[in-house]
Amino acid sequence: xxxxxxxxxxxxxxxxxxxxxxxxxxxxxxxxxxxxxxxxxxxxxxxxxxxxxxxxxxxxxxxxxxxxxxxxxxxxxxxxxxxxxxxxxxxxxxxxxxxxxxxxxxxxxxxxxxxxxxxxxxxxxxxxxxxxxxxxxxxxxxxxxxxxxxxxxxxxxxxxxxxxxxxxxxxxxxxxxx
Amino acid sequence: xxxxxxxxxxxxxxxxxxxxxxxxxxxxxxxxxxxxxxxxxxxxxxxxxxxxxxxxxxxxxxxxxxxxxxxxxxxxxxxxxxxxxxxxxxxxxxxxxxxxxxxxxxxxxxxxxxxxxxxxxxxxxxxxxxxxxxxxxxxxxxxxxxxxxxxxxxxxxxxxxxxxxxxxxxxxxxxxxx
DNA sequence: CGAATAACATTATGCGCATAACGTTATCCG
DNA sequence: CGGATAACGTTATGCGCATAATGTTATTCG
Numbered sequence: 443x444x445x446x447x448x449x450x451x452x453x454x455x456x457x458x459x460x461x462x463x464x465x466x467x468x469x470x471x472x473x474x475x476x477x478x479x480x481x482x483x484x485x486x487x488x489x490x491x492x493x494x495x496x497x498x499x500x501x502x503x504x505x506x507x508x509x510x511x512x513x514x515x516x517x518x519x520x521x522x523x524x525x526x527x528x529x530x531x532x533x534x535x536x537x538x539x540x541x542x543x544x545x546x547x548x549x550x551x552x553x554x555x556x557x558x559x560x561x562x563x564x565x566x567x568x569x570x571x572x573x574x575x576x577x578x579x580x581x582x583x584x585x586x587x588x589x590x591x592x593x594x595x596x597x598x599x600x601x602x603x604x605x606x607x608x609x610x611x612x613x614x615x616x617x618x619x620x
Numbered sequence: 621x622x623x624x625x626x627x628x629x630x631x632x633x634x635x636x637x638x639x640x641x642x643x644x645x646x647x648x649x650x651x652x653x654x655x656x657x658x659x660x661x662x663x664x665x666x667x668x669x670x671x672x673x674x675x676x677x678x679x680x681x682x683x684x685x686x687x688x689x690x691x692x693x694x695x696x697x698x699x700x701x702x703x704x705x706x707x708x709x710x711x712x713x714x715x716x717x718x719x720x721x722x723x724x725x726x727x728x729x730x731x732x733x734x735x736x737x738x739x740x741x742x743x744x745x746x747x748x749x750x751x752x753x754x755x756x757x758x759x760x761x762x763x764x765x766x767x768x769x770x771x772x773x774x775x776x777x778x779x780x781x782x783x784x785x786x787x788x789x790x791x792x793x794x795x796x797x798x
Numbered sequence: 799c800g801a802a803t804a805a806c807a808t809t810a811t812g813c814g815c816a817t818a819a820c821g822t823t824a825t826c827c828g
Numbered sequence: 829c830g831g832a833t834a835a836c837g838t839t840a841t842g843c844g845c846a847t848a849a850t851g852t853t854a855t856t857c858g
Binding site for chain 1: 812813814815824
């Protein structure tokens with residue numbers, strides 16, 4: 443691939459990143475949220491309570507990012523953190539009632555954002571987009587090299603399955619052991 | 621669009637952003653560069669000396685970002701900043717020799733990154749990607765609303781044309797007046 | 799001409815990303 | 829059992845992004 447084409451592609455990705463994120467920021471601001479926080483709320487809404495390590499895995503970001511985001515969202519009362527019952531290293535994160543309500547609003551603006559993003563594109567293209575983009579992501583994913591199980595992938599598969607924390611709090615312990 | 625599809629798309633964009641940028645970071649690190657700085661060097665290499673306002677416009681980011689990046693790249697000797705001859709508000713940014721050499725290396729890794737990104741995708745899809753991604757970007761671009769000339773777009777078109785600074789230094793003044 | 803407005807670069811601050819390092823807890827294995 | 833290793837969350841730091849504010853300079857317009 444020559445430089446012109448390479449540049450066109452990389453720049454296209456970069457600009458989409460910037461603008462999509464900025465647009466999300468605009469939509470999230472009235473909810474008092476910053477880009478990055480919304481996916482954390484959505485993940486908790488989808489999966490239920492989980493420990494922070496599982497969150498960082500699910501979100502595809504590093505633990506310190508989750509630490510800071512959960513700290514802030516806890517401060518605003520949208521999530522709650524409590525020690526995992528059977529693992530003193532871990533803390534379970536869950537949505538509060540206000541957090542659940544907020545997640546519902548995030549879902550709405552998330553739909554609006556996606557619709558806005560694909561406006562004017564053929565339905566066929568729209569349907570293929572997630573797959574294409576995920577393929578690109580897989581190609582450059584240094585955390586999960588292609589065709590390589592990697593150490594990181596094996597643990598990811600297990601905690602995610604066991605990560606669903608029952609309200610009784612007991613499976614949380616098992617999840618943290620995973 | 622229902623939430624599931626919207627989520628799939630938004631998450632795909634988000635993850636691509638994170639991973640592509642992280643991969644770029646890995647490739648840029650040996651050159652002592654951080655993601656974001658490379659496009660500044662590439663722009664100067666492509667267009668030649670320009671004032672910072674033009675740079676921020678070309679890169680699609682805000683002026684303070686350019687201020688800090690140019691400051692750092694000047695500190696490492698890769699660019700040079702000098703006052704614009706006919707506008708005391710502006711400063712002209714240009715590559716040094718080491719900056720030009722560095723830009724050449726960035727071009728190489730930029731090609732490698734792009735090739736890595738599209739590995740395994742049909743050539744037809746690859747050819748369409750920049751266009752598709754740019755369409756998405758245009759849809760969510762709050763700085764250049766679709767179908768709206770906008771105040772911002774008018775000035776952008778002019779300085780960019782006149783922004784090409786001749787080595788004589790005189791057109792720079794004209795550019796800054798734009 | 800001069801007040802009003804706009805442009806330029808900068809500083810301050812906040813944000814989510816990252817890496818590096820750390821202390822505590824849990825697990826593994828000889 | 830106990831040393832080695834791994835996992836967890838946290839703190840510190842750096843980075844490019846953003847917005848808000850600022851001071852200086854340039855342009856506009858009555």
